[in-house]
Amino acid sequence: MPVNYQQIRDAIQKAGSLAPLRDQELRDKREQALALLVQFAPDPQPLIQKAQTALERNPDFRCGLPTRELLNLAHLPATPLPQAVLWGADGSQIIPNQHLAVQFGVINVGLIRLASGAIPRQEIESELLYADDIYTPQGYLVGEEIIALRRDYKERTHLLDAALQDPAPVLTLTDGPLELYREGKESREYQVLLENYLGILSQMADANVLTAGYVDKPRADLLIRFLELALLTPEQLNNAGQIRPLGGITDAELFAELLQPGQRSAVIVLQSRSSKRFSGRLAIHCFYLNTGRDQHPQIARVEIPGWVAQNAAQVDLVQQHILDQCYQMGVKAYPYILHRAHETALVSYEERDRLMNMIQIELLNRGVEPGETSSKQHHKDQPGKTRYGK
Numbered sequence: 282m283p284v285n286y287q288q289i290r291d292a293i294q295k296a297g298s299l300a301p302l303r304d305q306e307l308r309d310k311r312e313q314a315l316a317l318l319v320q321f322a323p324d325p326q327p328l329i330q331k332a333q334t335a336l337e338r339n340p341d342f343r344c345g346l347p348t349r350e351l352l353n354l355a356h357l358p359a360t361p362l363p364q365a366v367l368w369g370a371d372g373s374q375i376i377p378n379q380h381l382a383v384q385f386g387v388i389n390v391g392l393i394r395l396a397s398g399a400i401p402r403q404e405i406e407s408e409l410l411y412a413d414d415i416y417t418p419q420g421y422l423v424g425e426e427i428i429a430l431r432r433d434y435k436e437r438t439h440l441l442d443a444a445l446q447d448p449a450p451v452l453t454l455t456d457g458p459l460e461l462y463r464e465g466k467e468s469r470e471y472q473v474l475l476e477n478y479l480g481i482l483s484q485m486a487d488a489n490v491l492t493a494g495y496v497d498k499p500r501a502d503l504l505i506r507f508l509e510l511a512l513l514t515p516e517q518l519n520n521a522g523q524i525r526p527l528g529g530i531t532d533a534e535l536f537a538e539l540l541q542p543g544q545r546s547a548v549i550v551l552q553s554r555s556s557k558r559f560s561g562r563l564a565i566h567c568f569y570l571n572t573g574r575d576q577h578p579q580i581a582r583v584e585i586p587g588w589v590a591q592n593a594a595q596v597d598l599v600q601q602h603i604l605d606q607c608y609q610m611g612v613k614a615y616p617y618i619l620h621r622a623h624e625t626a627l628v629s630y631e632e633r634d635r636l637m638n639m640i641q642i643e644l645l646n647r648g649v650e651p652g653e654t655s656s657k658q659h660h661k662d663q664p665g666k667t668r669y670g671k
Contacts, residue, residue, distance in 0.1 A: 318481070321540075332552065335510065343506065344522075362605055365450040367393075367451075373388075392443055403625050427468075427471075433455075439660075460556060461474070492591070494583070542572075561589060563588075565586065
């Protein structure tokens with residue numbers, strides 16, 4: 282049925298009447314944030330000291346700290362596009378569903394290799410999740426968060442295996458943050474996968490395989506949280522991250538005012554409770570990148586580990602190749618290699634049903650009677666939906 286427009290019309294009108302006031306409030310905050318950025322760019326040490334105090338008092342405080350570069354940096358590499366082999370990965374999954382005739386899951390990872398003068402190469406790595414693979418120690422079906430966590434880990438595992446086959450320089454790209462930031466952090470499986478993931482990053486560092494995570498249309502306010510420390514009293518530092526004088530604006534909105542097309546911001550390092558597991562050469566850094574056009578900024582966040590961030594030439598290589606990939610996609614910039622990897626990995630509803638039929642036939646051949654689809658799922662599966670993916 283359609284939305285009951287009559288019921289929500291008044292709410293829409295009320296929201297519309299408040300929009301100009303809200304817009305002006307956010308504009309004022311952006312101007313204040315820009316002024317603070319300019320003020321503390323030459324010497325951010327007073328804010329760094331405040332951030333360290335805030336982190337000591339409140340370990341859950343999350344922000345971005347300056348590194349060696351000026352906070353108001355707008356950097357455009359002058360060198361031509363350097364040679365490199367690019368590997369991109371993206372994943373899709375089938376979540377176990379109690380309403381299906383057979384409970385199973387699938388993790389599908391698409392890999393794309395791009396290199397100058399070589400034909401693009403794609404690979405697909407598929408894993409069936411069945412029986413013990415889809416149940417928690419308590420006997421419940423695993424949910425979307427755990428499957429997505431496994432998918433993230435598989436993406437990095439296959440990228441490492443692929444990258445080690447090529448001579449340096451090699452750049453691996455994934456969609457989303459490098460930090461495994463999902464629910465279920467206290468579970469045994471999360472801790473095991475996190476340790477294994479840190480091992481993968483360490484192997485990449487040992488082999489000097491460059492890696493980056495691309496965050497499209499980022500909503501993070503890591504630098505904003507750092508800048509607003511200037512507006513907090515020493516007593517208020519206990520509640521840093523909760524008292525938000527600049528709340529409501531994002532880093533991307535700030536850098537849309539500063540960065541010209543192709544330029545990146547200064548590299549900052551992530552500080553949070555969860556990021557403490559990523560230390561030293563694995564510490565998560567990021568920069569913001571304008572992949573848009575004149576008068577039409579499009580800001581992405583690019584996450585890189587410490588061993589990449591510490592080498593200016595490597596940061597330039599990451600910036601240049603991501604820009605090159607984005608420009609291949611036209612006005613709606615997004616890395617071409619990640620788009621191709623997503624298309625490769627995506628699982629359709631038709632494929633889900635085919636896999637379920639294969640499992641049912643195998644069970645029958647083994648003398649095991651499969652279950653039945655629930656009535657609810659039967660009606661949901663009627664024609665109209667065509668894709669099954671993240």
